[in-house]
Amino acid sequence: MRNPVNRVLLGLLGLALVVLGGSALAAGLGMPVPSWWPFSGRDDVLLSAADRTRWRDEGWWWPVVIAALAVAALLALWWLLAQLRGKRLGTVRVGDPADSVLLRGRALERVLGEEVEAVPGVSRAAVSLKGSRTAPRARISLTVTPSADPAGVVAEVTETALARAGGSIGTGRLPGVLRLHGRGRGRRVQ
Structure with a gap:
């Protein structure tokens, strides 16, 4: 928004x-x-005294006022949360600037997430793209299995999934931040 x-x-x-x-x-x-x-x-x-007390005796007045104020408060809260939410990349430019096409960011996120989940030792992956159309960055949150080798998972994700995604959009390699989760606390690896 x-x-x-x-x-x-x-x-x-x-x-x-x-x-x-x-x-x-x-x-x-x-x-x-x-x-x-x-x-x-x-x-x-x-508001004059007559304006303030005009509808007071009507049975419908206060429920309508309260409902309108509640809707206004919920809309304001929704708008505030939309402002605080991080900006996801809507589209990614693929190819040379002269003859490029735009790819939906969600499509690239979905494909990259499926490819990361196929890496041995990864049980779940959530991908979001940040940055600009011409210089996207990936934020990947991984849940690894207890038997997974974290260094091997990071190497596999960066060397295959991120490299392939960067090659497909023409940036060579897609920079990314990986966040690994297991049974303990998450660990950030760049």
Whole structure:
């Protein structure tokens, strides 16, 4: 969700909040504001007493308000988590820049994951691509079997799977970070 549309929407929302808050502050401080502005002076309020109590006796009012606020809070939380989540590579450029094609990052992740899982001693692999279209990097999380030789697994993955993936997209060798997991804590190997 980190794209120009997201940044533009975030910028417009921030600008609207600054203008709204600034106009309320300016009116509250007694500064001149346009006559059509919703806040006209120091004693003006956002909602009058009649506006605040208008729907209070209606049975549907508070459930609708609470539901709308809950949906808004969940959407804001979803958006925040989307911003914090690491950016996965959507596409990878394959071939020379003059006559290249774009390959979906998920497709390369899936194929690379299947190839890594075929390495003896690996029981499970999760692959994600980071970086840019022209310089991708792989992050591979491996679960190894208890009888696996970690050095042999790392050598096999780097010499076969990462080298083959880099050769297929035209970068020679795909750089990667391997994270090995076994029965104990994970160990990061570069």
